[in-house]
Amino acid sequence: MKILVCVKRVPDPETVIKLTPEGASIVTDNVKWVINPFDEIAIEEALRIKEKAAGTEVVLLSIGQKTAQEQLRTGLAMGADRAILVLTDQVVEPLAVARVIEKLVGTEKPELILMGKQAIDDDSNCAGQMVAELLGWPQATFASKVVLGGDQKGAQVTREVDGGLETLAIPLPAVVTADLRLNEPRYASLPGIMKARKKELKEIPLAELGVDVAPRTRIVKLETPPKRTGGRKVGSVQELVQVLHDEAKVI
Amino acid sequence: MTAGDDIYGSAEHLAFRETVRKFVQSELVPRAREFDHLGRIDKTVYPKMGALGLLGIRWDPQYGGQGLDYSYHAVFLEELALCDNAGVAMGISVQTDMATPALARFGSDALKRKYLTPAIRGEHVGAIAVTEPGAGSDVAAIKTRAVRKGDEWVINGSKMFITNAATADWLCLLAVTDPEAGYGGFSQIIVPTDRPGLTYQLLDKIGNKGSDTGLFFFEDVRVPLSNTIGDPHRGFQQQMNQFQDERMVPIVMAPVVSRQVWEATLKHSQERVVFGKPLAKMQVNQHKFVDMMIQITAAEEFARRCIRKVVRGEDATLDISMAKVFCTAVEQFVANTCVQLFGGAGYCWENPAARAFVDSRLVSIGGGADEVMKQVVAKILQV
Ligand SMILES: Cc1cc2nc3c(=O)[nH]c(=O)nc-3n(C[C@H](O)[C@H](O)[C@H](O)COP(=O)(O)OP(=O)(O)OC[C@H]3O[C@@H](n4cnc5c(N)ncnc54)[C@H](O)[C@@H]3O)c2cc1C
Numbered sequence: 262m263k264i265l266v267c268v269k270r271v272p273d274p275e276t277v278i279k280l281t282p283e284g285a286s287i288v289t290d291n292v293k294w295v296i297n298p299f300d301e302i303a304i305e306e307a308l309r310i311k312e313k314a315a316g317t318e319v320v321l322l323s324i325g326q327k328t329a330q331e332q333l334r335t336g337l338a339m340g341a342d343r344a345i346l347v348l349t350d351q352v353v354e355p356l357a358v359a360r361v362i363e364k365l366v367g368t369e370k371p372e373l374i375l376m377g378k379q380a381i382d383d384d385s386n387c388a389g390q391m392v393a394e395l396l397g398w399p400q401a402t403f404a405s406k407v408v409l410g411g412d413q414k415g416a417q418v419t420r421e422v423d424g425g426l427e428t429l430a431i432p433l434p435a436v437v438t439a440d441l442r443l444n445e446p447r448y449a450s451l452p453g454i455m456k457a458r459k460k461e462l463k464e465i466p467l468a469e470l471g472v473d474v475a476p477r478t479r480i481v482k483l484e485t486p487p488k489r490t491g492g493r494k495v496g497s498v499q500e501l502v503q504v505l506h507d508e509a510k511v512i
Numbered sequence: 513m514t515a516g517d518d519i520y521g522s523a524e525h526l527a528f529r530e531t532v533r534k535f536v537q538s539e540l541v542p543r544a545r546e547f548d549h550l551g552r553i554d555k556t557v558y559p560k561m562g563a564l565g566l567l568g569i570r571w572d573p574q575y576g577g578q579g580l581d582y583s584y585h586a587v588f589l590e591e592l593a594l595c596d597n598a599g600v601a602m603g604i605s606v607q608t609d610m611a612t613p614a615l616a617r618f619g620s621d622a623l624k625r626k627y628l629t630p631a632i633r634g635e636h637v638g639a640i641a642v643t644e645p646g647a648g649s650d651v652a653a654i655k656t657r658a659v660r661k662g663d664e665w666v667i668n669g670s671k672m673f674i675t676n677a678a679t680a681d682w683l684c685l686l687a688v689t690d691p692e693a694g695y696g697g698f699s700q701i702i703v704p705t706d707r708p709g710l711t712y713q714l715l716d717k718i719g720n721k722g723s724d725t726g727l728f729f730f731e732d733v734r735v736p737l738s739n740t741i742g743d744p745h746r747g748f749q750q751q752m753n754q755f756q757d758e759r760m761v762p763i764v765m766a767p768v769v770s771r772q773v774w775e776a777t778l779k780h781s782q783e784r785v786v787f788g789k790p791l792a793k794m795q796v797n798q799h800k801f802v803d804m805m806i807q808i809t810a811a812e813e814f815a816r817r818c819i820r821k822v823v824r825g826e827d828a829t830l831d832i833s834m835a836k837v838f839c840t841a842v843e844q845f846v847a848n849t850c851v852q853l854f855g856g857a858g859y860c861w862e863n864p865a866a867r868a869f870v871d872s873r874l875v876s877i878g879g880g881a882d883e884v885m886k887q888v889v890a891k892i893l894q895v
Contacts, residue, residue: 331523334527335530338527448534448535449527450564450565451566451569451578451580451584453565454527455578457527458523
C-alpha cells in the first residue's frame with residue numbers, strides 16, 4: 262500500500278519569534294526551521310506501518326519554497342521512500358494546501374494520507390479535514406492510535422476527545438491526522454542520512470498543477486503575548502485582595 | 513561560508529549533527545548528574561547509539577560501520593562534548609577512538625567480526641589498557657607479559673587508570689610478548705573481561721566522575737592467540753598509531769566545552785550585579801571574556817586544522833601533538849577564569865565552570881601528557 266505523508270516546514274518551537282516592524286509577519290533571519298512536530302509524528306506512524314506491512318511505500322509531500330527540501334530530506338533520512346516538493350514562494354492557505362494535495366492524490370493514488378493535526382506556525386487545524394472533504398474520503402483526526410486491518414481495507418483509529426478516547430472504524434482510503442501522543446518519532450540515523458541523499462525528491466512548480474491557490478484571507482496583524490514580568494511579594498492578604506482588584510482587575 | 517563549512521558544512525553533515533544533538537540532549541544531558549552518582553554511564557545507552565550509527569562512523573560497513581571520513585566523526589565528538597559530563601564523553605570516546613581504531617585497521621576478519629561488530633552495535637563496551645602502575649608516559653617500559661602456551665596467550669601483570677574498567681566487555685591490551693625484541697616485542701591483544709584470573713578495582717578520581725576508572729590485575733589470564741590484533745611484533749607501533757585517534761578527542765572537544773562554559777559564565781555575569789553593576793559590564797571582566805574568546809577561537813581553528821589533515825589522510829602527528837597541548841591549555845585557562853567569575857558558585861559541583869575546572873585538569877595528563885607531546889614535537893622539529 263501507499264501512504265502519503267504531508268510535511269510542513271515551520272520555525273523550531275524553541276525559536277524566539279520576532280515580528281517584522283509592520284507587524285503582519287515574522288522575522289525569518291536566524292530562525293531554525295524544522296518539520297512541523299505533528300507531521301514528524303505522522304511520518305513516524307507511516308514508517309511503523311511500513312515496518313509491519315512489507316511492500317508499503319511512504320511518500321512525503323511538502324508545499325513551499327525550495328528550502329523545504331531540508332525537511333523532506335530529514336523525513337527521507339528517517340526512512341520515507343521518496344518525496345515531492347510543490348514549489349511556490351507565495352503563502353498557501355489551508356484550502357489551497359488541501360487542493361494541491363487533492364490534485365496529487367489523483368496521480369499518486371495513496372490508500373492512506375497521514376498529516377499532522379495542525380501546523381504549529383499558524384495553528385489552523387483544518388487542512389486534513391479539507392482534504393477529506395475534497396476527496397470525499399473518511400477522516401479520523403487527532404489520532405492517538407492507528408491500527409491497520411490485516412486486509413489493509415480499513416483502520417481503527419483512536420482519537421483523543423474531551424475527557425476520554427473515541428475509537429473509529431474507517432474504510433480506506435482515508436485521511437488520518439496525528440496528535441501528540443500517537444508515537445515518539447525516531448531520529449534520523451547516520452545510515453539513514455546517507456541513504457536519503459540518493460532518494461528521489463521530485464520538484465513540481467505549483468503553477469503546473471493548475472490549482473486555484475488564491476488567498477481568501479489576509480493577515481492584518483500579529484501580536485506577541487505580553488512579556489512576562491517577575492513576581493511580586495505582598496505583605497498581607499488584605500494587600501493581595503486589593504492588588505488583585507485594583508491592578509490586576511481579576512476580582 | 514561559516515567557519516568549518518569546508519569540512520563539515522554539507523547537508524548530510526548538518527542533518528547528522530542534528531541527530532547527534534537530539535540524542536545527546538535528550539538521552540545524556542538529562543541524566544548527566546545521575547551518571548556522576550553512578551560513577552559510570554548506564555550501558556543501555558550504547559545500543560541506542562549503535563542503532564543510530566554513531567559508534568562505527570569511520571569503520572568498514574562490512575563490520576557494521578558507516579565507512580565515512582573523519583569529518584562526520586568530528587561532528588559526533590563535538591556534539592558528544594556537550595553532554596554535560598566529561599566522564600561520559602570520555603567513556604564513550606574510549607569505545608570509538610581509543611579501543612577500536614587498531615582493531616578496525618589491523619585486526620583479522622574473524623577478530624573484527626567477533627569484537628568490532630558488537631562494539632559498533634553497542635552490544636560490547638571496549639577499554640584500552642596500556643598504562644601500568646610502573647609505566648605511563650614511557651609506554652615501552654610496561655611489564656605486563658603475555659607468554660605463548662600452545663594456541664593461547666597466558667597473561668600476567670597489571671594495568672592502571674583504565675577507563676570503562678567496570679563497564680568494559682573487553683580490553684585492547686598492550687603487553688610484552690618478546691622481551692628481547694625491543695620495540696618489536698609488544699603485541700595488542702583483545703582480552704574479554706570475563707576471563708578467569710582478571711580482576712579490577714575502581715579508583716576514586718577528583719573529576720570525570722561519570723566514568724569508571726580502575727586498576728586491572730592479570731593472573732594467568734588465558735586468551736586465544738587469534739585474539740592478537742594485527743602483527744604480533746608491531747603492537748607498539750599499532751598503539752602509537754591508535755594514540756593519534758585518542759589525542760584527537762581532546763583536541764576536538766576542548767574548544768567546544770570551553771565555548772559552552774564561556775557562554776554560561778557570560779550569561780551569569782550579565783545577570784549578577786555587584787556594587788550596583790552587572791559583573792560583565794566591568795571593564796576588567798570584559799577583557800577576561802575577550803581574552804578567553806581569543807583563545808577559544810584559536811583553539812577551534814587549530815582543531816579544524818587537525819581535522820582537515822586527518823580527513824585528507826595526511827600525517828598529522830606534528831599538529832596533533834601541538835594542538836593537544838594548546839587546546840587543553842585553553843580549556844584549563846577558560847575553566848579557571850570562569851570559576852573566578854562565578855565566585856563561590858564556581859566552587860560547587862553543580863556549576864559547569866566548577867566541573868570543567870576539575871575535569872579539564874585531566875586532559876593535559878591523559879593520552880600523552882604535555883611533556884610527552886612536547887618531546888614528540890621537539891623530535892619532529894629537530895630542536
Ligand atoms: C582519568 C584517567 C583515565 C585514564 N584512562 C586510561 C585508559 O583508559 N587507558 C590507559 O592505558 N591509560 C589511561 N590513563 C593513564 C594516562 O594515560 C596516564 O596517566 C598518562 O599517560 C601519564 O602517565 P603516568 O600517570 O604514569 O605519569 P608518569 O608517566 O609517571 O608522568 C608523571 C609526570 O612526569 C611527566 N613526564 C613524563 N616524561 C617526562 C619527560 N621525559 N620529561 C619531563 N617530564 C616528563 C609527565 O608529563 C607527568 O607530568 C588514564 C588516566 C587518568 C587520570
